[in-house]
Amino acid sequence: MxxxxxxxxxxxxxxxxxxxxxxxxxxxxxxxxxxxxxxxxxxxxxxxxxxxxxxxxxxxxxxxxxxxxxxxxxxxxxxxxxxxxxxxxxxxxxxxxxxxxxxxxxxxxxxxxxxxxxxxxxxDLMVDRSGFDKVIQSGGFISIRAGSAPEANATPVPKDVSDAAMDAAECIGCGACVASCKNGSAMLFVGAKVTHLNLLPQGQPERDRRVLAMVRTMDDAGFGNCTNQGECQAHCPKGITLDVISHLNRDYLGARVKAFFSSTGKVRRGGD
Amino acid sequence: MNLDSKIASGPLSTKWDAHKAKLRLVNPANRRKYHIIVVGSGLAGAAAASSLGEQGYDVSCFCYQDSPRRAHSIAAQGGINAAKNYQNDGDSVRRLFQDTIKGGDYRAREANVYRLAQLSTAIIDQCVAQGVPFAREYGGLLANRSFGGAQVSRTFYARGQTGQQLLLGAYSSLSRQIGAGTVKMYPRHEMLDLVLVGGHAKGIVTRNLVTGEVRTWSADCVVLCTGGYGNVFYLSTNAQGCNVSATYRSYRRGALFANPCYTQIHPTCIPVHGDDQSKLTLMSESLRNDGRVWVPKNTADSGKDPAQVAETDRDYFLERKYPSYGNLAPRDIASRAAKEACDEGRGVGPEVGGRRLGVYLDFSASIQRLGESVVRERYGNLFDMYENITGENAYRRPMRIYPAVHYTMGGLWVDYNLQSNIPGLFVGGEANFSDHGANRLGASALMQGLADGYFVLPYTVADYLAGVGLSGRPSVEGVEYRDVLAQVNDRVNRLLKNQGKQTARSYHKQLGKIIWDECGMARTRAGLTKAISDIRGLREDFWKNISVPGTGLDVTPELERAGRVADFLEFGELMCRDALIREESCGGHFRTEYQVDGEAKRDDARFAHVAAWQWAGETAEPIRHEEALVYEEAQLSTRSYK
Incomplete structure (x- = not known):
């Protein structure tokens, strides 16, 4: 003792x-x-x-x-x-x-x-969270094959941008945000990944298709929508804030508008 | 047995290029016809599975967690080394090689270590391109910090969560391949055995941890990236599920297990608090950049409040004993120094079992020099974690730390291709033995896992596949698969049907105590001999008295635990046997009989070799093979950090 x-x-x-x-x-x-x-x-x-x-x-x-x-x-x-x-x-x-x-x-x-x-x-106390993996598989990445990366310091990233990306990247994918939400929404989780990758210069080429694909997969996986209650932020063990949901909404809207006005009038592959 | 490391000839700096040039290739159109099994989804496994998937192979990846994103690489805190020399402070590939080989006390394979140092720079490029948010300076370029065992600043980091960010990077690449259909992911699956056909590794047996289904899988080759065996100590910094089963079961199928006695005891962990504790928590080595380690000079002061111990009555023992490296002495050396101070009765903190096992890691000088906000920015999450666990505020009073098991340098024997002595069985990351010798330097595990996964295995696996050709994959209906499946089912049923009263955890605790006492920071001939017989007794008792409630046809956590503990009970004996025969002290392996002035005394004449163990049956003693360590360019010297 x-x-x-x-x-x-x-x-x-x-x-x-x-x-x-x-x-x-x-x-x-x-x-x-x-x-x-x-x-x-x-x-x-x-x-x-x-x-x-x-x-x-x-x-x-x-x-x-x-x-x-x-x-x-x-x-x-x-x-x-x-x-x-x-x-x-x-x-x-x-x-x-x-x-x-x-x-x-x-x-x-x-x-x-x-x-x-x-x-x-x-x-008992175990649940199936594979919906989160499906969302990441649909777009939560930067497409870079092993071996094809340029020199790391070739693209400077302003410290405040990098720090903000890191704030979002701290998400551990536990699902407390979904569990605390009366709508069962995964917007904090999805917003955190979209914010992390879409803030960085490396994430720009896939910015629009990423957000469109991830939101579509999120909806298909049965997660609800956000009604700005803020329970997710209150229960997130890593201090992810509602800012990432604003970022997600902004990028999603931008991507939808761009897709709508794209020259062919067609929605691109990977979008909805 | 001839242990051919397959090292290319020529100077160290050109070996990997020369070797790669000779490796065979697989035509892109044929790659999808090859099925590759990757077990484990940590840095090595996720990187290997995604890279092989990117090339177009048909990959299946297995992990026991509910998602590949949870593998224990995620818990690495401090950083990853790379010889970028962004600090202009004299770093180079050769310097990183020299630090790593010296850090391993000249018990690692030279050519592997050199290759690791060479590949380190490409890893940073790869991770930045994936979106890993490494720490940056105001100019937008990457920042570095210092780590133990080096006099240059070459460690890249992402706050105190470098492993998390690197793993999430590898996981994102893996997820991309899962989405693309080149990798099939099987989470909540545990590998229970390896299947050999014609002497080649051609499949595995798994148990689905949700449905309980035990089944076989056939493949053209098998890649194990299943981590280390630190949980043989019961209390360690490893995750609860980390286990030796995949590598140990492969050992029983003929793979050699190399240097099992090489384990790393990390100096900066939160001390043990009581009997019901399930794990020990690491406080990153990076803290030693700004924290000073001390104990009271006098035993009489050990129970006092640290603020009441005058500056002149404090012994900053690392700074005193190792002035040129100070608080950044390598892990094995810092751990042993802390143990000695506590053995002398100068330990601090509450008494547990009649002893004070702790030393202070004091930030007051740094807080005065830099201000609390700077210290908070650098280490805030670690200070918060410390307070959650201990209820103490480390900004106000020094942290209490004590060594704990953290990493295992030993692992399955592999050649330069990371292929074991079983053709078609590849081993990457902590699960192999090759790069860290008898002690691993901080920030090198992440480097090795990713080097193996992104830049070595994709080349060497292709060479094997090109060699065996497309007719190499047997049918899963074959007798070899049925036999192994029957053996696995027998063992599972034996555990489930046993009518005992004892829990698997209680055996695990007893085993851990034996290993920690006799095969921990200080080892003796008498202690190891006793440990071997104690472990045998414990193993017998386990199979008589174990109780595993449940049917096994559903989630059955006690069955998972019992299976892992059963393997640890066999493996622990092998570890003690290896430690007993290695009559020298090197790195983390400290035999008290072999020392000079309290420092490890290596015996290069007798032990400059890898010990690789071969299983010889249930009752026979295992056979020890040796691979001589030939140093073509590194100069063997006494490892000094003074």
Whole structure:
């Protein structure tokens, strides 16, 4: 056990009541209740879930399935709605970076999967986020074959432009934006990628076809539209802001107008 | 066994060009007729799959995560080295080569390292063209920072998330090929075995982690980019899912496993806090640019608030012991120095299990010199992460850090073509052994993964395919596939049907403790001998008492974990065996019997070779082969950073 000394953050132990979602693919789900004792406040939320699962396995029961991998807030795999909030109550962190010192002894904690039409539940707390991959596959890239790149410093990029592109590129693709949105919209995710690539000089040649293709794929994948509620921004663990949605709308409108007035009158391949 | 590295003759600087000129090619119209399996979608895997797809091959890529974008390359923080010499400070391909080969304590293959240094510059070009938002200066050109083990500034970075941005770049290229139909992506699939036909690697067995389906795949060749085995220690900076199974199962099919004892313990990680901890979090090496590492000079001060320890009572031990590199001493050396300070009772932080295992990384001097806002701009995300985990503010009090397992230099043996001793089995990135010797320098893993994926494998895989021709792919209905599939199913069922009471995690923890204690930062003959027998006992116990709830016909996380732990329980023994026989100290492999003045004592006469292990059956001891390391241009010298 850790013995506390001077001003290190004090460690305590919590006893909790957990309501956790249990569901099999294609079947209806329900909450299951479990008591869990002796959870250290230094533990992460996922370590608390590990403790619960270890207890279940020792009792011969199936553990709760949940997605997780890096446990340092960057892979975007963890995805739990905790007390109604994607990634839990602490702003700016993923579930794996949420620590139990943010909860009270005796508290009841409700744990659910992402809830969105475009993210069907695979098992318990695991959902299918492949819609995000499909959106990227349709245009979230710069077409550059390995080996064909020019010298890196040949095209200077102003620092403020590069920094703004990096702000958008920090998106980890976790899907909290979709889960928090009453419309199940992926506009923050799509806007972040469009902003990242369309700001950079390297992204200009495919600027229009990129935004048209990504928006079309986003709609086809079952994501809803944006009604400017701002829940996505509030729950994004990486601080992506609604600015990227404005950028997406502006580029989309520009591309649609250009496509409309293009000389042949035809919409180009890759557009809609 | 003859381990032919297939290194071209001639001077180092022309070897790769000379070699490439001899590699055979595949006609563009024929490429789509070849099926290539790539396992893993990190930097090496995503780069290889996308590059081969761009050339027109029919590629299938597998990963265990829900998306290729989540591979653990994403967690690399600090940066990527390249010999661009944009700083005009004396860098060159030869200098990067020399730093890397010295950093690896002269246990890497010279020609591979030189090629890596040569390819480094093209990687930066490629990534910038993909839209990777590297840090820039106000003039719009790329910025650099310094990293350990080098006296030039050659590290390119994207805030504290360089790995993320490079991986998302590779993922975007991969996604483009998936959209174009040249690459088929199979996420949530785990490779459970390798299939050989006529001695060539011609397929794999996978388990679908959602439906539980176990099936075979046939291909013209197999490329493994499945990462390292750091999770054999249980606690490491690796992601939870990182495992040795793909490479270890290939080893059991005849691939040689090289230098398994070479593991990297990273000096700057957040210390262990308790028993239920599942992972250790790295604080980027880049922090050592502006942070000073210290412990109290006197054991009596180790429990005090750091602000109460007077400047004269602080021991800045890296600056004291290694004045020319100071806080930027290489990882193995910095880690060992921290361990020694804590072993002397001068560690700091709360007591865990009766000991204080931590040293300070202090930013107060930098904050005074540069201002808090500059420090925040450089490292803000790392300070935030530190505060989330520890509840402490590192702008106000020094960070506490301690070494943790981070990277594994050992891996499957490969030749200059990155082909293992099994024809048609290629291995890239951390999964192979070739470029980092006994210690990897910071910011070199990203470089190696991308060099292998973008610029080596696309050439060497083509050479193999051109050699075997179009009639080389067997039918997946063949007896070889059915046999391996039956063996995999047997093992899965054995795990599911076992009537035990113990969890896979509990075995993993016990194994990790044995490996950390006996095959960690300091290793001894007695300790390693004991570890081998302890691991055997633990393995026996595992197969008697493991419990795996579930049917396996659905998402079954305990089955995934148990399968991986079972492989770690075999692999851990191999690792200790390799460490036991290597009677010298080099890089991350420190045998306490072999040291001079506390520094590693290499034995070039006996051990200037790669140890490559061959599996010999369930009960027989594995066979150790040697590939001599011949240095044509590098001068072997005692590695000093003083």
């Amino acid at each position: 850790v013995k506390d000394n001077h001003s290190h953050s004090a460690e305590h132990v919590l006893n909790l009541r957990l309501r956790v979602w249990r569901q099999r693919r294609g079947q209806p789900g329900a909450f299951e209740e479990h008591a869990l004792q002796g959870v250290s406040t230094s533990a992460s939320f996922l370590e608390m879930m590990d403790m619960l699962n270890e207890k279940l396995v020792r009792d011969g029961k199936e553990p709760f399935a949940f997605d997780h991998d890096c446990r340092e807030g960057i892979c975007g795999m963890c995805s739990m709605t905790i007390n109604g909030m994607p990634h839990g109550p602490l702003p700016g962190v993923t579930t794996c970076q949420l620590h139990m010192r943010n909860f009270r002894d005796g508290e009841t904690i409700t744990v659910e999967p992402w809830r969105a039409r475009a993210f069907p539940v695979l098992r």
